[in-house]
Amino acid sequence: MRGTVRLIFVGFGNLGRGLGRILLQDDNPLKRRGMEVKVVAVVDEKGGVVDEKGLDLGRVLETAEKEGSVASLGKPGLSAVEVIRETDADVVFELTPTNIKTGEPGLTHIKEAMKSGKHVVTSNKGPLVVAYRELTELAQNKGVQFKYSATVGGAIPVLSLAKRLSSGDRIVAIRGVLNGTTNYILTRMEREGLPQDIVLREAQELGIAEKDPTLDLEGIDTACKIVILANSTLGLSATLSDVKCTVISRITPEALRLAKEAGYTIRLIGSADSRGLSVQPSLVPLDHPLAVSGTLNAICFELEYAREITITGFGAGPRETSSALLSDLIEVAQNL
Numbered sequence: 001m002r003g004t005v006r007l008i009f010v011g012f013g014n015l016g017r018g019l020g021r022i023l024l025q026d027d028n029p030l031k032r033r034g035m036e037v038k039v040v041a042v043v044d045e046k047g048g049v050v051d052e053k054g055l056d057l058g059r060v061l062e063t064a065e066k067e068g069s070v071a072s073l074g075k076p077g078l079s080a081v082e083v084i085r086e087t088d089a090d091v092v093f094e095l096t097p098t099n100i101k102t103g104e105p106g107l108t109h110i111k112e113a114m115k116s117g118k119h120v121v122t123s124n125k126g127p128l129v130v131a132y133r134e135l136t137e138l139a140q141n142k143g144v145q146f147k148y149s150a151t152v153g154g155a156i157p158v159l160s161l162a163k164r165l166s167s168g169d170r171i172v173a174i175r176g177v178l179n180g181t182t183n184y185i186l187t188r189m190e191r192e193g194l195p196q197d198i199v200l201r202e203a204q205e206l207g208i209a210e211k212d213p214t215l216d217l218e219g220i221d222t223a224c225k226i227v228i229l230a231n232s233t234l235g236l237s238a239t240l241s242d243v244k245c246t247v248i249s250r251i252t253p254e255a256l257r258l259a260k261e262a263g264y265t266i267r268l269i270g271s272a273d274s275r276g277l278s279v280q281p282s283l284v285p286l287d288h289p290l291a292v293s294g295t296l297n298a299i300c301f302e303l304e305y306a307r308e309i310t311i312t313g314f315g316a317g318p319r320e321t322s323s324a325l326l327s328d329l330i331e332v333a334q335n336l
């Protein structure tokens with residue numbers, strides 16, 4: 001492993017800043033491995049700051065937090081593409097907002113990074129949903145590493161577990177509770193007998209649900225994650241249009257009560273198997289490991305030999321997702 005890893009941050013919002021704060025800690029997972037990290041550029045939508053000798057990350061964070069952007073420290077209007085093309089660096093962290101229709105701006109950022117020989121670590125589902133095969137092939141052709149553990153399951157090491165399971169066994173199906181917001185809503189409806197709109201309003205007040213919760217409630221966020229999982233572990237080339245989606249809006253407290261009396265709960269399950277890809281509210285036995293509560297996620301792999309393996313944990317949140325981004329960065333650095 002080389003001594004110092006040079007990083008570019010593209011997008012410096014919740015996740016970027018959270019990671020920045022971890023990099024400043026004396027006892028972070030990278031320093032514990034004797035790994036030196038130098039942040040050479042940070043760019044957001046309003047501009048960017050570059051110093052190939054290494055930025056003063058504390059100052060960059062302070063400015064981003066005070067002004068909502070790093071632009072005033074460097075060049076307002078500087079674009080991410082310019083920064084990626086022209087800055088000498090090893091790894092690009094692509095952390096811009098998800099666009100599931102075009103994949104942009106992340107798709108262009110990732111392609112530019114790969115074309116200029118930089119490894120990419122991302123939490124952005126958009127580019128993977130739109131162009132999974134193109135990106136994995138480009139990474140291969142350019143000889144760069146492409147890591148996206150943070151796009152599925154937050155802190156849960158779903159993709160690395162799948163890789164490990166595939167080496168000595170065969171994954172025949174994947175089923176998962178992949179969206180914490182809908183799971184929180186269903187859990188509270190079940191426990192308190194409350195209607196969906198009231199629980200949703202409270203979840204929005206608590207910051208658990210977005211102001212516009214459409215992507216979560218219509219199952220689209222779950223569909224994105226099942227597409228990424230299916231493509232990377234079952235070798236498919238699926239896109240969102242391949243997923244059959246059913247929304248949770250028809251689920252009532254009464255339906256949850258009746259299910260419970262029969263020994264089941266209702267969970268929004270994303271699944272991928274030989275019949276195809278789907279997202280739908282499904283009955284799950286109360287004693288099955290997929291019957292998780294609150295904002296927890298759970299992913300169950302059905303295997304030819306091992307039968308079932310289920311993994312559970314927190315699927316979102318800046319701190320939890322940082323854990324996945326840091327693991328990816330460490331893996332990239334170890335292979336440099």
Ligand SMILES: NC(=O)c1ccc[n+]([C@@H]2O[C@H](COP(=O)([O-])OP(=O)(O)OC[C@H]3O[C@@H](n4cnc5c(N)ncnc54)[C@H](OP(=O)(O)O)[C@@H]3O)[C@@H](O)[C@H]2O)c1
Pocket residue numbers: 010011012013014015016043044045046068069080095096097098105123124125150151154315316317318321
């Ligand atoms: N937060 C989580 O818990 C979590 C978990 C898993 C995955 N993710 C995914 O990770 C990504 C980042 O999440 P986040 O919570 O950090 O989002 P965020 O707080 O909205 O931050 C996004 C950042 O990207 C910047 N940006 C937007 N357009 C840009 C462009 N064209 N060029 C350069 N920078 C641009 C924004 O700059 P401005 O502020 O100047 O607009 C902002 O700094 C998203 O795709 C999200 O879906 C998030």
